[in-house]
Amino acid sequence: MTRIACWTAAPRVGDLAGNCARSVAAVREAVTAGAGLVVLPELVTSGYVFTSPQEAAGLAIDPGHEVFAQWSRAAGDAVVVGGFCELAPDGTVFNSAAVVDATGVLAVYRKVHLWDEEKRFFTAGDAPPPVLDTRAGRVAPLVCYDLEFPELTRALALAGAEVLAVPTNWPLVPRPDGERPPEVVIAMATARVNRVVVACCDRTGTERGVRWTAGTTVVGADGWPVASRDAEGLLLAEVDLALARDKRLTARAHLFEDRRPDVYRAPAPVRG
Amino acid sequence: MTRIACWTAAPRVGDLAGNCARSVAAVREAVTAGAGLVVLPELVTSGYVFTSPQEAAGLAIDPGHEVFAQWSRAAGDAVVVGGFCELAPDGTVFNSAAVVDATGVLAVYRKVHLWDEEKRFFTAGDAPPPVLDTRAGRVAPLVCYDLEFPELTRALALAGAEVLAVPTNWPLVPRPDGERPPEVVIAMATARVNRVVVACCDRTGTERGVRWTAGTTVVGADGWPVASRDAEGLLLAEVDLALARDKRLTARAHLFEDRRPDVYRAPAPVRG
Numbered sequence: 001m002t003r004i005a006c007w008t009a010a011p012r013v014g015d016l017a018g019n020c021a022r023s024v025a026a027v028r029e030a031v032t033a034g035a036g037l038v039v040l041p042e043l044v045t046s047g048y049v050f051t052s053p054q055e056a057a058g059l060a061i062d063p064g065h066e067v068f069a070q071w072s073r074a075a076g077d078a079v080v081v082g083g084f085c086e087l088a089p090d091g092t093v094f095n096s097a098a099v100v101d102a103t104g105v106l107a108v109y110r111k112v113h114l115w116d117e118e119k120r121f122f123t124a125g126d127a128p129p130p131v132l133d134t135r136a137g138r139v140a141p142l143v144c145y146d147l148e149f150p151e152l153t154r155a156l157a158l159a160g161a162e163v164l165a166v167p168t169n170w171p172l173v174p175r176p177d178g179e180r181p182p183e184v185v186i187a188m189a190t191a192r193v194n195r196v197v198v199a200c201c202d203r204t205g206t207e208r209g210v211r212w213t214a215g216t217t218v219v220g221a222d223g224w225p226v227a228s229r230d231a232e233g234l235l236l237a238e239v240d241l242a243l244a245r246d247k248r249l250t251a252r253a254h255l256f257e258d259r260r261p262d263v264y265r266a267p268a269p270v271r272g
Numbered sequence: 273m274t275r276i277a278c279w280t281a282a283p284r285v286g287d288l289a290g291n292c293a294r295s296v297a298a299v300r301e302a303v304t305a306g307a308g309l310v311v312l313p314e315l316v317t318s319g320y321v322f323t324s325p326q327e328a329a330g331l332a333i334d335p336g337h338e339v340f341a342q343w344s345r346a347a348g349d350a351v352v353v354g355g356f357c358e359l360a361p362d363g364t365v366f367n368s369a370a371v372v373d374a375t376g377v378l379a380v381y382r383k384v385h386l387w388d389e390e391k392r393f394f395t396a397g398d399a400p401p402p403v404l405d406t407r408a409g410r411v412a413p414l415v416c417y418d419l420e421f422p423e424l425t426r427a428l429a430l431a432g433a434e435v436l437a438v439p440t441n442w443p444l445v446p447r448p449d450g451e452r453p454p455e456v457v458i459a460m461a462t463a464r465v466n467r468v469v470v471a472c473c474d475r476t477g478t479e480r481g482v483r484w485t486a487g488t489t490v491v492g493a494d495g496w497p498v499a500s501r502d503a504e505g506l507l508l509a510e511v512d513l514a515l516a517r518d519k520r521l522t523a524r525a526h527l528f529e530d531r532r533p534d535v536y537r538a539p540a541p542v543r544g
Contacts, residue, residue: 133544150422189461264423272405
């Protein structure tokens with residue numbers, strides 16, 4: 001079994017130093033608690049609700065920033081996936097996720113599906129997430145809205161991902177009484193149809209008028225939530241990655257072998 | 273608003289005449305109740321749990337069978353989607369869905385994803401479902417396990433489908449207390465990420481030792497269940513197809529325009 005930690009945080013927009021320091025403390029706490037994989041929210045270093053591209057650029061950091069070295073030093077045997085506002089050498093700003101272990105920054109993924117106003121502040125990435133063979137299994141980072149595009153999650157599962165590590169900032173949207181956040185329903189279905197673990201780390205609080213969902217949830221590879229946490233702090237969840245490595249459902253049914261790419265290639269005609 | 277009727281049935285395996293007669297009565301009842309779209313379960317004419325390919329072939333019918341003319345005569349202004357065991361002219365047997373209105377059989381779709389033992393009894397279809405411009409909106413039929421392949425449901429939504437009409441026979445599988453059937457969770461996510469209505473018509477009862485889920489559920493284009501029925505009989509649900517025709521989420525977010533096919537084409541590499 002693998003222990004996953006997600007830190008439901010409340011970053012303060014603009015407080016780069018404070019957000020970074022709190023994120024390092026959270027990684028330490030998670031590693032002390034035995035986590036093999038630590039997921040932090042989207043844009044955990046900067047906060048989310050920017051008022052201008054200039055503000056976003058002023059809070060953007062590059063993968064050489066000290067916070068990643070601190071995550072690395074705190075990681076021990078764990079792998080850390082966390083969102084940050086990235087400044088590229090040419091000044092471009094991305095909504096990114098870093099994957100870090102004790103050896104340093106393993107990868108930086110730039111969110112390809114920008115949500116709503118993010119399009120004002122960020123440039124979209126142009127490459128799919130990497131699938132990384134780590135001590136915590138084969139991990140692929142995604143950021144928030146990315147999870148809602150089944151083409152991408154399927155591609156990652158087919159490429160061997162066992163865990164989708166998803167830093168998120170889910171703005172609160174209406175839902176019927178008693179229902180989970182819609183994004184969690186999508187995470188459950190994603191896990192079920194691909195037999196992958198989906199670890200969504202959300203934020204909490206209210207930022208410049210935006211209320212957050214605090215929907216942090218780890219979904220097992222069987223599609224059922226293992227644990228959730230809607231308050232600030234650390235969620236721990238045990239997941240079985242062996243299940244994610246075996247896509248066989250029955251003697252004659254197999255999630256991937258039953259796919260029909262020959263049929264998906266053909267466009268469906270409209271007939272009236 | 274469009275009224276959808278789903279008939280949670282208990283077909284008797286082998287009783288072709290009785291199953292057909294009961295299905296016609298259900299269509300009449302649904303149309304009398306004002307349904308614009310009537311969905312019947314998978315293999316509603318034949319039953320499901322066959323003991324041999326010969327038994328399946330013996331219960332297979334072609335689209336010229338009287339039951340489809342009866343559905344058509346009972347349809348009034350409605351569209352009927354129901355599953356049947358299909359005999360092709362060359363003797364091949366398919367797990368199919370017929371789409372019928374007052375003018376006759378509009379289309380026959382042959383299930384492309386065969387579940388488990390179905391592979392012993394049926395040949396898989398080799399074409400995607402049609403998207404049909406009907407009086408009940410743009411309807412695409414799917415059969416059961418098909419719904420669990422997001423490549424296919426996405427393709428149908430992109431082709432303009434507003435309603436996925438899904439005859440199913442869901443064998444009961446374990447689920448945590450208080451959870452919906454996993455197939456319903458998948459239907460909810462499918463509806464949400466594509467903004468389409470998903471109408472799943474399941475069966476009930478126990479057949480040759482197989483217990484059925486009786487998970488009949490209509491999910492609105494916003495991803496939330498409108499109504500469910502786990503007992504034999506007719507479920508009625510009102511859905512808004514206008515929502516399914518508009519994929520805009522916010523001023524700057526759009527379910528389809530935000531897709532990144534350039535990224536999905538690139539295989540995700542594994543890096544260790």
